[in-house]
Amino acid sequence: MKKLALSLAATAALIVGIGAATSAEAAAKTKICFIYVGSKTDGGWTQAHDKGRQALQKEFGDKIETPFLENVPEGPDAERAIERLARSGCAMVFTTSFGFMDPTIAVAKKYPKVKFEHATGFKTADNVATYNSRFYEGRYISGVIAAKLSKTGTAGYIATFPIPEVVMGINGFEAGAKSVNPNFKMKVIWVNTWFDPGKEADAAKALIDQGVDILTQHTDTTAPMQVAEQRGVKAFGQASDMIAAGPKSQLTAIEDTWGAYYIKRVHAFFDGTWKSEQSFDGLKDGILTMAPYTNMPDDVKKLAEETEAKIKSGELAPFTGPINKQDGTAWLKAGERADDGTLLGMNFYIEGVDDKLPASK
Amino acid sequence: MTFFEAVLLTIVTAATPLVIAAIGELVTERAGVLNLGVEGMMIMGSVGAFAAAQITGNPYLGLVAGVASGALFSLLFAFLTLTLVSNQVATGLALTILGLGVSGMIGEGYVGVPGIRLLPIEIPVLSQLPYIGTVLFKQDIVFYLSIILVIAVNWFLFRSRAGLKLRSIGDNHASAHALGINVIRTRYLAVMFGGACAGLAGAQLSLIYTPQWTESMSGGRGWIALALVVFASWRPWRILIGGYLFGAVTILQLHAQAFGIGVPSQFLSMLPYLSTVVVLVIISQNRRATLINTPASLGKPFVPDR
DSSP states (O other): OHHHHHHHHHHHHHHHHHHHHHHHHHHHSEEEEEEOSSOTTSSSHHHHHHHHHHHHHHHHGGGEEOOEEOSOOSSHHHHHHHHHHHHTTOSEEEEOSGGGHHHHHHHHHHOTTSEEEEETOOOOBTTEEEEEEOHHHHHHHHHHHHHHHOSSSEEEEEEOOOSHHHHHHHHHHHHHHHHHOTTOEEEEEEOSOSOOHHHHHHHHHHHHHTTOOEEEEOSSSSHHHHHHHHHTOEEEEEESOOTTTOTTTEEEEEEEOTHHHHHHHHHHHHHTOOOOOEEEEOGGGTSEEEOOOOSSOHHHHHHHHHHHHHHHHTSOOSSBSSEEBTTSOEEEOTTOBOOHHHHHTOOSOBTTOBSOOOOOO | OOHHHHHHHHHHHHHHHHHHHHHHHHHHHHTTOOOTTHHHHHHHHHHHHHHHHHHHSOHHHHHHHHHHHHHHHHHHHHIIIIISOOOHHHHHHHHHHHHHHHHHHHGGGGTTOOOOOOOOEEOTTGGGSTTHHHHHHEEOHHHHHHHHHHHHHHHHHHHSHHHHHHHHHHHOHHHHHHTTOOHHHHHHHHHHHHHHHHHHHHHHIIIIISOSOOTTTTTTHHHHHHHHHHHTTTOHHHHHHHHHHHHHHHHHHHHHHHHTOSSOHHHHHHHHHHHHHHHHHHHHHSHHHHHHHSOTTTTOOOOTTO
16 A cells, blocks of 8 residues: 555656646747647558648747647547647647547637647637648549549549548549549449558459449558559559559549648747638648659640649639539539538539438438 | 459458457357457557568568467467456457557558568469359468368367367366366467467458558457357357358448449448347347357356465
8 A cells, every 4th residue: 555655656746747847848849739530650641640740840940849649539538638738738739630629629618828720620719720621622633534544434432431521522523523524433432431451442342343443532541552553453542642552553642731731820820810710721722732643644644734733723623513413403503613611511412423422420 | 353253252351360360269268268359469460460571571471470479469368367367358458459559559660661462372273163263262371271270170179189178178167177187278378379360360461451551450350250259159160151241241231332222331331240240149049059159167267276
């Protein structure tokens, strides 16, 4: 019993010591904190955020420090983890997954002085901003390439969960493909996971066995790319450049480059111009970039590059009418562009997607 | 390759790790030890196999390393539960959590590194058979091993003296001990066999199924293997049936989605688990048949001196 009390006292002393050390340091450096849903080496989503964090650290050098918590599950634990960061003296907290939305709002209420930034969500407060990326612009370019290259006229899409971000991606791909080939078909498999190499590979095989010759994925591992390489079909990488997994298969990849946004926001924080907003940046802001266009003929490459340039200049918007919803009802009139609100809450397919959208929630 | 063959091939790849991990756990449980750490041992096998294959450039050495990693990791469980008599359920759960963490740490440098694929071995003549030739005789060594393992374990448990002793320990360790059988030593070996099998299953994941390393890549397959043991009511042959049934439902639901049938994908994703539960319920209807096969000392601690 005595032993236990002693070790408890020692632990307590240690904690106090750490606390004192960190608060002393905090005076010199501003803490910009991050919460990750996965491991920082997941090869996909979280890794991309961590690269952004490193870019941020490099930009500001000694002026800031960037502690992070990884593998924080979405749910009640998240609130405790976010609160821990807020309490430890973070000036800003980036919560980098959709499922951290409500916990972020809840903690933000208790810590009005801390600035929070939540990725891909739609709830804001005075000290909570949201940020998202126009992934669908990259998907549109992928769709254009796919429709040009596919011999079977069918692409396969490995989807995760029916949330707006994913539905937007499928629609973006379809819109791009239809701009080249109005009869282009898409097969969708929902694997209901972000991260399960085996299942992703199985889905990829099933799609290829059913006549798909271009694969695109919304899941986070390189397993589908590997299957494509093995079976000799083409594929698009997701979140990170996956060329190592598919040197003969990868056409391009939609890379998340969050660093640009993080740097912009921390500058705003130091300048005192930070305010809560809903940021929705795209290709032109550098928040997503296309990996080199490979494994395709020059004319297709040229078309892809032109499409990318047009999207960047604003000449082309992937969702420009006339576009009908899947059931044939009108969504956008000729020339009309989709508004951000509809995109961020997208819960319907556009005409031409050969799948039934699973009901979300 | 026809569509039919292609689908069967995918099913075999999906079912093989389940069968291997389950047959190992079956032996462990037959000896009366409940090791819930299959998932952890499996992922240790994956990372061990991947690392060794990368270092040596030889996927077969990777396979050996996977088996060794699983077995060594299970030794930790054996020491805690058999020598220190800790609670088996809690220790097994801890083993899974520990394995997922440790493997992530070991594998940190291997994320995104292209894996080395273990290539199939073609058996002459037999692989030319129509329909089943490609599926059964143009496979990687792990598939052949999985079938051999099931046959061997069945023979060992029900046809050999050592197997009889192992089963007697699982049914009543006190009596077995009184008869002079070394309970602890046999259990150590049984746990390590389970660990080795889980490691082999893990190696199949990182060398054949998806030749890469990603954290938590076992994706819950260890838990399915555990369920399969109960599903099979501790009979080796039924592991094969259960494993392939599960594999088939997993793959066919993906095909059903790609064909565009109007069933919600969440329901289809649930099917493999649902069918396992349904079969479990049906099996447990017959209480006597279940009791005959259930190791009576399963999960109970054994302390000879007390």
